Amino acid sequence: MRVGVIGATGAVGKELVAVLGKRSFPVTELRLFASTRSAGTRTHTPFGEVAIEAFTPEAARGLDLALLAVSGDFAKAHARALAEQGIAVVDNSSALRLEADVPLVVPEVNAGAIGAHRLIANPNCTTAILVVALEPLRKAFGLKRVIVSTYQAASGAGAEGMAELERETRRALLEGQSAGHEVFAHPLPFNVIPHIDSFQPNGYTREEMKVVWESRKIMGQPDLLISCTAVRIPTFRVHGEAVTIETERPITAEAAREILAAAPGVVVVDEPGANRYPMPLTATGRDDVEAGRIRANPVFGDHGLDFFLCGDQLLKGAALNAVQIAEGMRAGIEERRRAG
Amino acid sequence: MRVGVIGATGAVGKELVAVLGKRSFPVTELRLFASTRSAGTRTHTPFGEVAIEAFTPEAARGLDLALLAVSGDFAKAHARALAEQGIAVVDNSSALRLEADVPLVVPEVNAGAIGAHRLIANPNCTTAILVVALEPLRKAFGLKRVIVSTYQAASGAGAEGMAELERETRRALLEGQSAGHEVFAHPLPFNVIPHIDSFQPNGYTREEMKVVWESRKIMGQPDLLISCTAVRIPTFRVHGEAVTIETERPITAEAAREILAAAPGVVVVDEPGANRYPMPLTATGRDDVEAGRIRANPVFGDHGLDFFLCGDQLLKGAALNAVQIAEGMRAGIEERRRAG
Incomplete structure (x- = not known):
């Protein structure tokens, strides 16, 4: 399959190339596109050395997947x-996510929407x-209310965000400067x-509203x-999330833990006695989202649950999911290729 | 007034001495107690140089306030x-907070409990x-449910916690070590x-349950x-808190903002358009708790509110409140001194 990565020099673009390799995606030809600034440079990939091209719609012709x-x-x-043009496109931006004719997909949840x-x-x-x-909790217990507080990593702002955190932390600690x-x-440090x-x-940020709008669309509960x-x-590069839910039907921590342990894309890390719970330290580079600190929340009677998630923002949060x-x-x- | 600070060399102890000076507390004699390891060393204070003593109940005799x-x-x-012995005692530990005969006090909330x-x-x-x-929100709107997620600083674990964060961040960034x-x-970095x-x-930590138990006691809503x-x-040294509340009576962001702006001990920092909201960067060393990101939360119909707090853990979170x-x-x- 002829695969193009557009934005190949960014944090997510680099992870896309790595994930394609790690998952043995059937790439017959890999093409990398970036801004004209990077065009011409060559980069090593799991599929051999590739020259970075400037994107033009004409240059993209012939791709099977972008x-x-x-x-x-x-x-x-x-x-x-x-x-x-017949190219299969997965777009990581927010521009089209809420368009009625564009499925918004997390394969563990709504793979069927791809069609x-x-x-x-x-x-x-x-x-x-x-x-x-x-x-998986929604399927088992029904969801009435969800309240999320996030602990989001610098990588959400791209490679520049990660570089700024490292550089400015050094400056603050070493040079004693602000x-x-x-x-x-x-300043983030x-x-x-x-x-x-x-x-x-409404006082919320777009990031906060994306969680609202997109969760409703993906889970089909408007x-x-x-x-x-x-x-x-x-x-x-790992986002943490403190989540409180009120369910439609009664829930217990034990039942929730069992459901999450069987859920694809989730790994339960929940042994408080052994100091094991989700953390950026352990979730970095990990495909599965870590779920732990699972406990009944009596604020919602026997319908309440708290849990804590850590997921690699560049993997499940971006490249892996794509x-x-x-x-x-x-x-x-493949059908289109055969037909074409 | 003869004032003793017990645990004077710790992070909170040092802040206690500074706050006594900053607030011109009527100290006639300041005595500092610490472990025998520090005893004998002398330290500068707003009330002159003071020798650190090892604590014994006998040595504390003669204090008006400990x-x-x-x-x-x-x-x-x-x-x-x-x-x-007749000494007024303010204890910063958790040992006595839930004892029925020991008031647990945040003066802006329940100063009357001191009696x-x-x-x-x-x-x-x-x-x-x-x-x-x-x-202040409880008084104005009534409180039904409160859900808090915290962003807690290293200082909660004392001076050693702060030192460990700085030292290990250096090690990770500079020496490329874990x-x-x-x-x-x-590791915290x-x-x-x-x-x-x-x-x-129940799956919650003691820290989490302290927030539950102590908030109920201080606000008198068991x-x-x-x-x-x-x-x-x-x-x-600044704790952040993402707070979601469901109120008994309808609430709006505007009404909540007005209430908080008039509340003692709180400063509203809530101008999103100017990138102004509570942050450790601005709340460090500040007596007032910063409150911002105030917005109606439709998860609870017209009874929901979200806000974000940042407070200096060593000041309002400890020494200032004491x-x-x-x-x-x-x-x-003073009455006891006159009587004695």
């Missing part, structure tokens, strides 16, 4: 046109990490910034009562 | 005996920062640890439905 890890503006300009679609949206990182654990900032709205993406008229407080903290979607599109792609 | 910033075991062994008591407990840091904002840990259960204090049979997820993150309690005890102390 994985987009670029801006919403790019997606708006090019995603539908690529799909209309014969040629353009699929990859959800927000916090949302993907959340719903992979939420959906940490600076360009990527984030404030040893700080907490309750502000991710732009503020909306009336779900769900809210989020999205907070950036000084970690590199490649999983692409895997779900394979049959359709 | 501020205890030591362990629960110490408090159990000595706090009541000191009070029975003629000679032994007062200073609450858990997360709780103090929380209730100073929660109580960060180590002794104070915390896991660039990590998140959803584990503070010991685990209870049936309040409240839960907490307590998480340690790599910050130095000195405020001592100020509330002054009239009684």
